Amino acid sequence: MNNPLPKFDHTAVAVSDARACLRQLRTRLGATVLAGETMDHFRYAVTHLGDQHSGMKLEVVEPHGLQDGFLHRFIRDHGEGAHHITFVVPDLELAINAFHSGGMRVVKQDLQYPPWREAFVAPADAFNIVIQLADTTLDPCLIDSAITGELPDATMIPHAANGRDRRWWKDIRELPGSSPTTMVRTVLGVRNRSRAEYVFGELLGGRKGSGDECWQDFHWGQSTLRIETHPTDRGVLRIELVGRQRTAMSIGSLDLRCVEEPRA
DSSP, X not given: XXXXXXXXXXXXXXXXXXXHHHHHHHHHHOOEEEEEEEXXXXXXXXXEEEETTEEEXXXXXXXXXXXXXXXXXXXXXXXXXXXXXXXXXXXXHHHHHHHHHTTOOEEEEEOSOTTXXXXXXXXXXXXXXXXXXXXXXXXXXXXXXXXXXXXXXXXXXXXXXXXXXXXXXXXXXXXOXXXXXXXXXXXXXXSOHHHHHIIIIIITOOEEEEXXXXXXXXXXXXXXXXXXXXXXXXXXXXXXXXXXXXXXXXXXXXXXXEOSSOOO
C-alpha cells in the first residue's frame, strides 16, 4: 500500500529500561501500547497518548543485545531522552533524493524489505535530531485500531524483517491506566527557521498552522510539530500534553509537559 501523503508518525525516546518507562506512561498518562518488537540491537514499543479521535504516538526504544549498539552509545554519550522523529512517506527513494537535493545527508538506507524501508537524515543536517524516513507496503493506520480495540496481526502492520517477540510489551498494555492524557505536539528548537519550514513544509508536506515570530506549527492530520526559533539547534525541546489531571513526567532530559489547551 502506497500512502498518498507524508505522515508524522511518532517521536521516539531512548531509555535504559523500556518496561519501567512504559509502565509510567501507562499508569500516569494513560498511554496505550499498540505495537513493538525486538531487534538484534534494540527493542521498541509504540504507544498512543490520547483516544481514537486525538493524540499522537510516542515510541520507547531501549538497547538490547550487544553492549556497543547504537542505543548503548547514544545513552552513554547523551543520556536518556529524545532520539528521533519519524515520517512515513509515499516513496522513500523520492524522499531521499529530495533531501539530497536540499543539501542534507541521508544515511543508513535500508531498502530491502517492502513492509518497512527506512533511511535517516543525519542530526547535523536535521536540527540536532535524527529524522527517520520510511515507507511501507502495509497500512500504517491499521495500528490505530488497537487504541480501543483488539490488537491487529503483528505481520499486517509495518514491521522490520528481522523483528521478533512482537508482543513483549503486552502485559503493560493490560495494566490499569489513568484517564488518558492527550499528546498534542512535539516541540523542536531550531536555529534556521526558513530551513526548518523548507524541511517540514515543502519536503515532508506539513500543513502550516498557527505561528508568530518565535514559533510555527505544522500539522499532519492530528499530529503536530512545532518549531521554535533558538540561537542554536536544540533538537526536541519537550512534548506538550493536555489532560484533566494536569499530570506530567520527564524521560531523561525530555519533559512531557501539560499545557492549558492545544493551540491550533
